[in-house]
Amino acid sequence: MRLPIRNKGDRPLTIFIEMQCDVFEIPVGGEAIVRLADGLPHSVDFQDGWVTIWDEGINASVEVIKNSDKRVDEALSLARTWLHRFGAGDEALLVDTAIERLEPIVGYFGARDQVFRAFYSGFLNDADWSSNDANLVASHRAGMAAGRFNEIARKTKMFPDLSAAPFDTDTARSAFERALSDGS
Numbered sequence: 001m002r003l004p005i006r007n008k009g010d011r012p013l014t015i016f017i018e019m020q021c022d023v024f025e026i027p028v029g030g031e032a033i034v035r036l037a038d039g040l041p042h043s044v045d046f047q048d049g050w051v052t053i054w055d056e057g058i059n060a061s062v063e064v065i066k067n068s069d070k071r072v073d074e075a076l077s078l079a080r081t082w083l084h085r086f087g088a089g090d091e092a093l094l095v096d097t098a099i100e101r102l103e104p105i106v107g108y109f110g111a112r113d114q115v116f117r118a119f120y121s122g123f124l125n126d127a128d129w130s131s132n133d134a135n136l137v138a139s140h141r142a143g144m145a146a147g148r149f150n151e152i153a154r155k156t157k158m159f160p161d162l163s164a165a166p167f168d169t170d171t172a173r174s175a176f177e178r179a180l181s182d183g184s
Contacts, residue, residue, distance in 0.1 A: 001038055002103075005051060006031040015062060018054045022062065029067040033108045036060050063107045072112045075179035079119060079146060082166045086149040091142040095119060098135035116179050119143035123150075123167070 007013040007026040015024045015032055026032050036042050037057030045052045053060065076095065083092040095115060102111035118136040121129040122143025131137055146167065152158070154165035162169055167176075 001036045001042070003034040003036065003044070003053075004031055005034060009049070011049060013049055013051060015051045015053065017060045017062065018052060019056065020060060022060075024062045024064055026064055027066055030069075031065050033063045033065065034060060035062075035104070063109065065108055069109050071175075071178040071181070072109070072116050075175040076112060076116055076119070078172055078175050079116075079123075079143075082172075083142065083146055083149075085166070086146075086153075088142075088145055088149060091145045094138040094142045098139045101135050102133075113179075115139045119146070120176060120180065123147040 007028055007030055013026040024032060036055050037059055040057040043054040080092040080095055098115045099111045114136060118139040119142055122140035123146050125147055150165045150167040159166060
């Protein structure tokens with residue numbers, strides 16, 4: 001079971017995992033992805049800046065995501081949105097499926113980072129890129145499709161309100177640059 005907990009308060013939020021006695025702090029504006037074993041009893045209590053999770057599976061994992069870590073989410077969201085606008089919903093689904101399959105293995109941020117980097121490599125049509133992971137290969141192909149669609153949009157000026165191809169805009173470029181940075 002995957003349980004996202006977002007801190008929309010004005011102070012840090014503490015998560016305590018009973019049985020394991022692990023404590024995690026979610027900064028203001030951040031979130032945590034809590035993974036609990038399926039099929040076992042769990043309970044969640046909220047009280048004044050504390051979230052206590054009882055997990056009888058004793059193998060809960062918690063990944064805290066700071067607001068600055070969401071830079072990859074923003075770039076992926078932009079990429080998926082434009083793939084849909086180009087009529088390439090299947091390619092957008094490849095990206096989502098890759099994230100879904102990789103997240104239990106490499107975590108929330110790790111999955112999104114790897115998928116975005118594969119997508120971006122495909123977008124750039126990087127001939128030297130390679131991976132043995134089918135999920136990343138699919139993301140790379142989605143990026144290649146986005147690059148082709150962007151080139152068509154550039155030549156045909158199919159989005160005159162943008163005055164550029166979608167991935168050539170300052171918004172797209174800066175989102176992609178932030179996603180490729182180390183978050184600092």
